[in-house]
Amino acid sequence: MAPKLPLHHPVEQSSTASAGGQASAHAAPPRGLMRWLLTTNHKEIGSLYLIFSLTMFFIGGVFALVVRAELFQPGLQLVVPEFFNQMTTMHGLIMVFGAIMPAFVGLANWMVPLQIGAPDMALPRLNNFSFWLLPVAFTLLLSTLLMPGGGPNFGWTFYAPLSTTYAPPSTTFFILSLHIAGVSSILGAINIIATILNLRAPGMRLMDMPLFCWTWLITAFLLIAVMPVLAGAVTMMLMDINFGTSFFNAAGGGDPVLFQHLFWFFGHPEVYIMILPAFGIVSAIIPTFSRKRLFGYASMVYATASIAILSFLVWAHHMFTVGLPLAAELFFMYTTMLIAVPTGVKVFNWIATMFRGSISFEPPMLFALAFVVQFTIGGFSGLMLAISPADFQYHDTYFVVAHFHYVLVPGALFAILAAAYYWLPKWTGHYPNVKLAQWHFWLSVIGVNLTFFPMHFSGLAGMPRRIPDYALQFADFNVASSLGAFLFGASQLLFVILIIKCVRGGEKAPAKAWEGAEDLEWSVPSPAPLHTFEHPPTFHRQGE
Amino acid sequence: MRTFIVWMAGCLVVPLMTTLAMANGWNMPVGVTDVSREIHSLHMTIFWICVVIGVVVFGVMFYSLFRFRHSRGAKSAHFHEHTLVEVIWTAIPLLILIGMAVPATATLKKMYDPSDADLDVMITGQQWRWRYEYLGEDVAFTSNLGTPRESIRGEGERGEHYLLEVDEPLVLPVGRKVRFLLTSDDVIHSWWVPDLAVKQDTIPGFVNENWVRINEPGIYRGQCAELCGMDHGFMPIVVHAMEGEEFDSWLAERKEAATQEAQGVDREWSMDELMARGEQSYNAVCASCHQPDGSGNPPAFPALAGNQALMDDRERHIDVVINGVSGAAMPAFRSTLNPVEIAAVITYERNAWGNDTGDLVQPAEIAERLAD
Numbered sequence: 008m009a010p011k012l013p014l015h016h017p018v019e020q021s022s023t024a025s026a027g028g029q030a031s032a033h034a035a036p037p038r039g040l041m042r043w044l045l046t047t048n049h050k051e052i053g054s055l056y057l058i059f060s061l062t063m064f065f066i067g068g069v070f071a072l073v074v075r076a077e078l079f080q081p082g083l084q085l086v087v088p089e090f091f092n093q094m095t096t097m098h099g100l101i102m103v104f105g106a107i108m109p110a111f112v113g114l115a116n117w118m119v120p121l122q123i124g125a126p127d128m129a130l131p132r133l134n135n136f137s138f139w140l141l142p143v144a145f146t147l148l149l150s151t152l153l154m155p156g157g158g159p160n161f162g163w164t165f166y167a168p169l170s171t172t173y174a175p176p177s178t179t180f181f182i183l184s185l186h187i188a189g190v191s192s193i194l195g196a197i198n199i200i201a202t203i204l205n206l207r208a209p210g211m212r213l214m215d216m217p218l219f220c221w222t223w224l225i226t227a228f229l230l231i232a233v234m235p236v237l238a239g240a241v242t243m244m245l246m247d248i249n250f251g252t253s254f255f256n257a258a259g260g261g262d263p264v265l266f267q268h269l270f271w272f273f274g275h276p277e278v279y280i281m282i283l284p285a286f287g288i289v290s291a292i293i294p295t296f297s298r299k300r301l302f303g304y305a306s307m308v309y310a311t312a313s314i315a316i317l318s319f320l321v322w323a324h325h326m327f328t329v330g331l332p333l334a335a336e337l338f339f340m341y342t343t344m345l346i347a348v349p350t351g352v353k354v355f356n357w358i359a360t361m362f363r364g365s366i367s368f369e370p371p372m373l374f375a376l377a378f379v380v381q382f383t384i385g386g387f388s389g390l391m392l393a394i395s396p397a398d399f400q401y402h403d404t405y406f407v408v409a410h411f412h413y414v415l416v417p418g419a420l421f422a423i424l425a426a427a428y429y430w431l432p433k434w435t436g437h438y439p440n441v442k443l444a445q446w447h448f449w450l451s452v453i454g455v456n457l458t459f460f461p462m463h464f465s466g467l468a469g470m471p472r473r474i475p476d477y478a479l480q481f482a483d484f485n486v487a488s489s490l491g492a493f494l495f496g497a498s499q500l501l502f503v504i505l506i507i508k509c510v511r512g513g514e515k516a517p518a519k520a521w522e523g524a525e526d527l528e529w530s531v532p533s534p535a536p537l538h539t540f541e542h543p544p545t546f547h548r549q550g551e
Numbered sequence: 552m553r554t555f556i557v558w559m560a561g562c563l564v565v566p567l568m569t570t571l572a573m574a575n576g577w578n579m580p581v582g583v584t585d586v587s588r589e590i591h592s593l594h595m596t597i598f599w600i601c602v603v604i605g606v607v608v609f610g611v612m613f614y615s616l617f618r619f620r621h622s623r624g625a626k627s628a629h630f631h632e633h634t635l636v637e638v639i640w641t642a643i644p645l646l647i648l649i650g651m652a653v654p655a656t657a658t659l660k661k662m663y664d665p666s667d668a669d670l671d672v673m674i675t676g677q678q679w680r681w682r683y684e685y686l687g688e689d690v691a692f693t694s695n696l697g698t699p700r701e702s703i704r705g706e707g708e709r710g711e712h713y714l715l716e717v718d719e720p721l722v723l724p725v726g727r728k729v730r731f732l733l734t735s736d737d738v739i740h741s742w743w744v745p746d747l748a749v750k751q752d753t754i755p756g757f758v759n760e761n762w763v764r765i766n767e768p769g770i771y772r773g774q775c776a777e778l779c780g781m782d783h784g785f786m787p788i789v790v791h792a793m794e795g796e797e798f799d800s801w802l803a804e805r806k807e808a809a810t811q812e813a814q815g816v817d818r819e820w821s822m823d824e825l826m827a828r829g830e831q832s833y834n835a836v837c838a839s840c841h842q843p844d845g846s847g848n849p850p851a852f853p854a855l856a857g858n859q860a861l862m863d864d865r866e867r868h869i870d871v872v873i874n875g876v877s878g879a880a881m882p883a884f885r886s887t888l889n890p891v892e893i894a895a896v897i898t899y900e901r902n903a904w905g906n907d908t909g910d911l912v913q914p915a916e917i918a919e920r921l922a923d
Contacts, residue, residue: 257756
């Protein structure tokens with residue numbers, strides 16, 4: 008059953024000991040920099056995460072534009088291949104670990120307590136610590152670019168032995184920064200699980216939670232399961248590089264393919280870590296602007312859980328060409344194809360929700376609709392990639408680059424933008440400027456498709472990924488991709504302008520900022536005061 | 552309304568672009584082997600399945616967006632959850648997937664059967680070139696990028712096969728089953744020729760298998776597909792497929808040449824001969840890292856020109872070229888180059904670019920050390 012908006016706060020203090028107990032203990036907060044350094048407030052930490060992620064998004068974006076500028080035409084014009092490889096690598100690392108993941112954690116920080124009626128995250132000090140690890144990790148990572156021999160240049164998948172025996176000296180720092188970012192993710196995940204399992208409003212069962220909380224709960228378990236595997240793999244690299252072990256060195260009895268098994272056992276669930284919360288966001292926005300309940304709440308929860316479980320059984324589909332035995336090849340092909348079923352259930356659910364609704368096209372809805380269409384296109388190419396014999400042709404080409412950018416940019420990123428537009432009235436008390444938002448939306452859609460759609464063709468025509476220069480038959484596709492990338496990059500500046508304007512002023516938003524919005528966050532004033540739900544709200548289930 | 556027109560236009564543009572691309576041959580190549588044809592047909596089948604599903608799903612979606620607009624006064628219905636519908640939209644995709652898995656499994660089984668090969672070719676990936684060895688035939692050579700560095704930098708013409716040309720192509724017979732044994736001397740590479748539908752990683756310390764039976768003579772081009780360092784984009788593959796008889800005489804010719812080269816080991820070589828031969832091998836094998844002018848690319852690839860340590864220690868110089876540097880990017884060339892080539896390269900490095908040590912390294916000396 009979907010939760011219903013309760014519009015009143017009960018006056019009486021909760022009888023449970025955990026909730027609301029801290030309310031009176033707040034002394035005057037420190038001011039200036041110390042306020043942000045020491046804050047334990049979930050809204051402030053959420054904002055810090057979001058600002059950090061936006062910053063990283065622009066840094067990673069500039070790296071991508073260096074790559075696209077070099078690929079604008081055949082030949083080497085702007086950068087040398089060594090630097091080109093550092094740019095592709097850093098672009099991937101920064102976007103995955105620095106932009107997309109922290110953005111979702113930031114949204115969870117802000118919205119999970121508000122959606123379940125909790126006063127804050129369950130472990131506020133841990134929350135502060137997990138955020139402040141990130142600037143440390145990424146300063147360290149970015150500083151490797153200035154070290155002798157340059158930064159990581161072996162791709163964001165850092166396959167051994169290119170990333171061990173043949174790596175630049177800065178690799179040890181890269182490993183340390185991944186460790187720090189990993190600790191941050193694990194602590195953040197623990198906090199979200201603790202919050203959701205312990206701090207729900209009285210009467211709210213798990214199956215009453217908004218889907219954003221559900222998808223994040225499942226994501227958090229994925230994080231706890233796989234981040235240690237990544238930590239293990241990079242520690243083995245560290246040992247190979249500095250302490251003479253041979254985990255990934257065949258000359259010492261090790262196996263380079265072992266690295267890939269470890270990496271993708273982390274990496275595939277990681278892919279879903281970056282998309283499940285997006286499912287939750289879209290599942291909130293589509294019903295709101297269709298003014299109709301989500302078609303199948305329970306089946307959405309089960310589909311999310313199925314995707315999460317399957318994500319542990321498909322990792323070797325990234326390795327179809329490394330020489331797996333036939334039986335393994337077949338197993339991973341079948342399990343990978345199976346993922347299309349729960350994913351399809353999700354898309355069908357969103358469309359069934361829109362069917363016979365009453366649909367309007369506010370900015371969050373525009374981004375959510377673009378998400379559905381373009382994520383599905385990414386899903387289609389994913390299905391094609393699952394066909395193992397065909398993957399021998401697709402693997403490591405621009406077709407793969409097109410595929411994962413469709414699920415990550417107009418997929419995960421558009422969901423994050425949709426979430427920002429959806430909740431900005433709650434965060435700032437003002438509606439974002441609609442005209443500016445529409446410009447941002449349309450330029451982004453055009454830019455994204457101009458960038459990534461031609462990559463399907465250059466990949467099928469035979470262009471390998473991660474090359475700084477290419478044969479002449481790929482030239483036209485690359486011109487289109489580069490122009491699109493610069494258009495997309497530039498149009499994100501509109502988003503920054505829009506946020507600044509929205510923080511400063513704009514049309515005032517009421518508590519319930521969107522007519523069709525039904526979740527608990529819309530019962531607190533806009534902007535949400537620093538402390539909300541100091542007394543737990545009474546939760547009403549729809550139909551009661 | 553304007554929104555919808557743009558959306559619908561977008562919906563039309565994508566299939567239109569797709570059709571255009573197919574028409575102009577920018578799709579996956581059909582290729583010249585039975586396996587590549589099967590893969591191409593799998594690719595087109597799954598592609599059209601996706602197109603049909605896409606048309607249905609997006610059709611319903613855009614119909615809803617158009618028909619049930621708030622601005623047109625649409626009132627939302629209150630239905631939700633419908634077991635039959637949910638069972639149907641779970642079952643239909645499942646059936647489609649099973650239908651797709653059957654032919655894919657059959658093709659994969661074929662690809663995994665390299666038995667009864669007529670010819671075995673060992674393919675070794677090296678930063679950043681390929682080495683081909685016709686097993687049991689005493690014929691082996693390396694295949695380097697044929698495009699001059701000047702044209703990459705934009706200082707020269709770019710030919711039709713820019714970056715997809717090599718100094719020596721892999722020559723294969725048409726109509727015979729050729730088994731590939733793939734490995735690497737350094738990092739992981741991936742040997743890929745789209746027209747042959749062979750893409751197989753080469754992994755240091757391990758040997759992978761794949762096979763091909765080419766149906767049509769011709770020249771087929773491909774590239775390394777796995778990021779392997781600085782010059783990953785500059786290690787192309789060219790396969791020259793010729794009729795069986797033509798191939799046999801080519802192979803016999805190469806065997807004869809190899810025998811002559813082997814005899815050259817025992818004779819005394821002059822400085823000029825070694826320098827000429829050394830320059831040739833150096834530019835093919837060493838220049839990608841140490842640069843044609845010996846300036847290197849520190850810190851990973853040290854300069855050789857004016858390198859005092861190198862000039863002072865002849866013994867160590869020979870040792871490094873033969874055995875490589877453990878834990879660093881310098882590979883061992885003991886099995887990649889023959890004694891003549893190793894001797895010539897070392898002589899060249901000790902006397903070119905003003906190094907002028909006057910040292911001469913004879914092939915016989917190298918052959919002796921290799922025998923140890």
